Amino acid sequence: MAFLLENKELILSILNEIKNGNIPIHTAYNLNLDMWAEFIEYMHDKTYIADVTIYWFGADDTHYDEMVHYVDLTKAKLTPFGEAFLETGRRFEMDI
Numbered sequence: 689m690a691f692l693l694e695n696k697e698l699i700l701s702i703l704n705e706i707k708n709g710n711i712p713i714h715t716a717y718n719l720n721l722d723m724w725a726e727f728i729e730y731m732h733d734k735t736y737i738a739d740v741t742i743y744w745f746g747a748d749d750t751h752y753d754e755m756v757h758y759v760d761l762t763k764a765k766l767t768p769f770g771e772a773f774l775e776t777g778r779r780f781e782m783d784i
Contacts, residue, residue, distance in 0.1 A: 703770050
C-alpha cells in the first residue's frame with residue numbers, strides 16, 4: 689500500500705510541476721534516468737500527460753539492449769485525465 693501511495697504522490701508532484709510550467713527532472717525525485725523514463729512512459733501510457741519524448745540508444749535494435757539517453761518534457765502537458773487526477777488529489781490532501 690505504501691508503494692502505491694508513493695506512486696500517487698510522485699504522479700501528483702510531477703503533474704503539479706508540469707501544470708505550473710516547470711520541467712520536472714529525475715534527480716529532484718531521487719530516480720536514475722532509466723527509472724525516470726519508465727515512470728514518465730507509464731504516466732504517458734495511462735494518459736496523465738501528453739507530448740512526451742523519450743530518446744533511447746543501444747548497441748543494436750533489440751529492445752532489451754536499449755538505454756535511456758534523454759527524457760524530453762519541454763512540450764509535456766496534462767491531459768484532461770491528468771487535470772482531473774491532480775484536482776482530485778488536491779481535494780484529498782485538503783481533507784486530511
